[in-house]
Amino acid sequence: MKGPRHLGELQLAILRALWQQGDSAVSDVHAALRDRGLALTTIATMLRKMEEKGLVAHRENGRQFLYRARVAPELVQRNLVSELVSRLFDGDPLELVNHLLRAGEIELDELDALRRKVAEAERNAPRERP
Amino acid sequence: MKGPRHLGELQLAILRALWQQGDSAVSDVHAALRDRGLALTTIATMLRKMEEKGLVAHRENGRQFLYRARVAPELVQRNLVSELVSRLFDGDPLELVNHLLRAGEIELDELDALRRKVAEAERNAPRERP
DNA sequence: CCTCGATTACTACCATGGTAGTCGTGATTC
DNA sequence: GAATCACGACTACCATGGTAGTAATCGAGG
Structure with a gap:
């Protein structure tokens, strides 16, 4: 693939x-x-x-x-x-998110909402670990 | 510019x-x-x-x-x-973050730490509004 | 049948990013 | 002052993404 x-x-x-x-x-x-x-x-x-x-x-x-x-x-x-x-970003994905925040492309509360949503989803269907 | x-x-x-x-x-x-x-x-x-x-x-x-x-x-x-x-991502930056999470490129707690860090920084040096 | 319209195949072409070879120039060293 | 060296300029070239014109095919309608 x-x-x-x-x-x-x-x-x-x-x-x-x-x-x-x-x-x-x-x-x-x-x-x-x-x-x-x-x-x-x-x-x-x-x-x-x-x-x-x-x-x-x-x-x-x-x-x-x-x-x-x-x-x-x-x-x-x-x-x-x-x-x-x-x-x-030197291969660091977190730096990308950091950039989005600093550039004002996303807001803290949006991030927070997303974080909660994903945490919720994960609780319902936990990731399989390889 | x-x-x-x-x-x-x-x-x-x-x-x-x-x-x-x-x-x-x-x-x-x-x-x-x-x-x-x-x-x-x-x-x-x-x-x-x-x-x-x-x-x-x-x-x-x-x-x-x-x-x-x-x-x-x-x-x-x-x-x-x-x-x-x-x-x-249809112009939605949040979808990018969502992707990073689902693809396992970043973890929830990393995101959380970053969120805290940025919130802290913002408190010390608040954004000027255009 | 025969023509018309719709549709795709074939192909030539252009712009651009990238690659490297060759040249001129000026400094260094004896 | 002549030979050598380091450095960048200039230029030709190639591969590729993108663009569109032209030809071939086939069904429909008369």
């Missing part, structure tokens, strides 16, 4: 569309990204390239190709975040 | 070296990144390109060029993190 290391901007946007919408025709993805004003063929090409890399897969439905993501959002998030953390 | 949007991998590493070491000759930066096995000229070229973009500046010291970063680490962090958050 290797992680995709160098996702481009557009590729990530396409993955997000697929995650959100499930199986999608090229035109569906194109519609989801219409704010970018890209040609339909651009999306099609990108999907084909991404299939070569194993990021997506397709099945045929009549004339259409229905694409789906082959990588889980959690996996992509894990890779991208940990890459950012190592590049920017 | 614009933020550099698309920092490459090497450029960020160079910036980190400059932040850490202060004014540095090309050879200093090269030494700091020796694990990558790059040529000295690669570093020199990169620094020149980065100077064109306003990321670094240099002054002459005898024969040497001493480079320094012209962008603050906080600014770069803010841009890169907020870009990641918008790309990956």
